[in-house]
Amino acid sequence: MTKRIGILTGGGDAPGLNAVIRAVALTAIRRYGWEVVGIREGFDGLYAGLPTIPLTEERVRDLLARGGTILGAANRGNPFALRVEHDDGSIEVADVSHEALTRIEALGLDGLIVAGGDGTMSIAHKLVLMGAKIVGVPKTIDNDLNETDVTFGFDTAIRTATEALDKLQTTAESHHRVMVLEVMGRHAGWIALTSGVSGGADAILIPEIPFDIEVVCQKIRDLQASGRHYSLVVVAEGAAPVGGEQLYYIEGKNGSEGRLGGIGHQVGNMLSQCVDAEVRVTVLGHVQRGGQPTARDRWLASRFGAAGVHYVAQEKWGYMVALQGTQMVSVPMDTVINLKFVDPKGDMVQMALDMGIVFG
Ligand code: F6P
16 A cells, blocks of 8 residues: 655754755655655644645755755744734743644655654654654754764754854954854854864854853963964854853743844953954854755765655654664654753863863
8 A cells, every 4th residue: 555654844944954855755755655745834834734745756856955945944833832922912822732643644644754853853752652653853953962973954054164264264364353253053062163173263162161251362362472363263152151141132932942142242242351352253143054965964864864764664653763873773752852962071172172272
């Protein structure tokens, strides 16, 4: 009997999502002879009953190199806590998870693949406990999902951040300036650490290591004393000073998550006070999430998508595909809900310290 499976992309987008969609469709069609439909706008497409997109071979052609997701993404859509804003401005939080389940049945889906981060996996896990047939594929540029060595989107993001540092370096050197680059990384500093080391940063500030700005100031003064009159500082958006709080430019309200941002400028202002050099701040923002995925991300996304289809065939409901070493493995979705952080005492931070990089 021909199976019919669905795929949705939850949370914020990441380069490589379209490559996952393509791999899911091609593997399901060619290897298993199944039909595949795309659910639009993440979980919103389920409970809101949005029309699906038939994912034929023709529809997924040319998707490999395209950033974003053709299915659309909704990174606030949670069927267990749907926020409905009324005309008078009041917010109602409703549980519409049963509508999501009913829609999966109405669509005649024999399995659903969800590509997403920790929030998406947590929602998917709860739906599985209610009887939904779901497998997960890990996605986030932040690379902070447990149990998988890496997520797709990360390689593209660090390429973008590293290129930004390369560009900042030449202008920093010309003007003898301190350049501060704020990168993404809400809870974990993987983008800042990896791009910082790869782009020759002198200081890297990450959420896992509360920073003392004086350590960064001293580093810059030491560089100046040694004859190097420019420096590069990378700051993850979720970094905070010792005893301080993460900075939000929009506070979360009524249970919604706030928007992080502003720490780059705060660090820039602090550095202007303590070093004798001009300081400039660049906030990289969503540039890191956009554009063509790297070859490595396309490869990883293709492996994840294909493995997700095999897990549907094996009825591994409640499991997520993960990369461990060189192998695709299945891990229970709920184990990735705890995030993967940079270990402040681990070998990666130590390697950077040994090369003279400071973490504040
Ligand atoms: O989770 C990925 C991420 O890029 C975070 O680093 C960042 O804080 C967040 O998404 C931004 O999300 P939004 O698109 O809602 O601004």
